Amino acid sequence: MSEEIVFYTNPMSRGRIARWMLEEVGQPYRTVVLDFATTMKAPDYLALNPMGKVPGLTHRGVTVTECAAVCAYLADAFPEAGLAPAPTDPLRGPYYRWMFFAAGPVEAAVTARSMGLLPPEEKARAVGYGTFDHMVDGLETALGDGPWLLGEQFTAADVYVGSQIVWGLMFKTLPERPSFQAYAARLSSRPAAIRAREIDDALIAEMKGKSA
Numbered sequence: 374m375s376e377e378i379v380f381y382t383n384p385m386s387r388g389r390i391a392r393w394m395l396e397e398v399g400q401p402y403r404t405v406v407l408d409f410a411t412t413m414k415a416p417d418y419l420a421l422n423p424m425g426k427v428p429g430l431t432h433r434g435v436t437v438t439e440c441a442a443v444c445a446y447l448a449d450a451f452p453e454a455g456l457a458p459a460p461t462d463p464l465r466g467p468y469y470r471w472m473f474f475a476a477g478p479v480e481a482a483v484t485a486r487s488m489g490l491l492p493p494e495e496k497a498r499a500v501g502y503g504t505f506d507h508m509v510d511g512l513e514t515a516l517g518d519g520p521w522l523l524g525e526q527f528t529a530a531d532v533y534v535g536s537q538i539v540w541g542l543m544f545k546t547l548p549e550r551p552s553f554q555a556y557a558a559r560l561s562s563r564p565a566a567i568r569a570r571e572i573d574d575a576l577i578a579e580m581k582g583k584s585a
Contacts, residue, residue: 375432377432378402378403378430379402379405380402380430381407381428381429381430382404382405382407382428382429383408383409384406384574384577385577386409386428387428389570390533390536391428391430391443391444392428392569392573393532393566393569394443394533396565396566396568397529398454398456399565421436421438422438424438430446432450433450440476440533441476447529448529455526456528456532457528458523467522467523468522468523471515472529474511474512475512475530475534477501478501478502479508479537481500481501481502482508483537483546485500485502486505486546509547509550512534512537512538513550513552515534520556522534531560535560538556538557539560539561542557
C-alpha cells in the first residue's frame with residue numbers, strides 16, 4: 374500500500390480542479406501528464422480509468438476518478454487539512470448536498486445548454502436539473518451569506534462547486550450574477566488556487582513550446 378499520491382492529468386482539462394484540491398491538501402504528490410489522443414487512451418491508463426479521461430488519482434492502493442470524488446477523497450484521506458466537516462458534524466449534510474448538486478444538476482445543465490440540448494419546458498421535470506434557470510437559482514442559494522458554502526469554513530466543496538462557477542463565468546456558461554462574481558474572486562485569490570494555476574499554466578507553456 375503506497376502512500377505516494379500519483380496524479381494523472383492534463384493541464385487543459387478538469388484535472389485543474391484536482392490540482393487545486395491537491396494544493397489545498399498540502400501533501401506531496403507526483404504528476405503524470407497524459408495526452409488526450411495517445412497516453413490517455415493507452416492500455417496502462419485505461420486499466421486505471423476505462424473512460425480514458427482525467428483526472429485520475431492513485432493512493433494507498435486505490436484509484437479515484439471523477440473530480441468531485443477526488444476532492445471528497447482527499448479531504449477525508451487528510452483530515453488534518455480541515456477541508457471537510459467531521460462525519461458527525463451536521464454540516465456534513467450541506468457539504469455533500471452542494472458537492473453532488475454541482476457534480477449532477479450543474480454539470481448536466483451547463484453541458485446540455487452549451488450543446489443546445491436543453492429539454493422543452495413541458496419535459497423539464499424528466500431531467501435531474503429541471504430547467505437551467507432553476508439550476509442557476511439553486512446554485513446561487515448554495516452560496517448563502519458566505520464567504521464559503523458552509524459559512525466560515527472553507528471545504529473541498531468550495532473547490533469543486535467553486536470551480537464550476539469560476540469556469541462558468543470564464544466561458545460564459547453561467548450568468549454573471551454578482552454573488553457568483555464575488556465568490557469566484559474570493560476563490561481565485563486563495564494561495565493554493567494561485568499555486569495550482571501557475572503549475573498548470575507552466576505545463577501548458579511547456580507543451581506549446583515542444584509542439585512549436
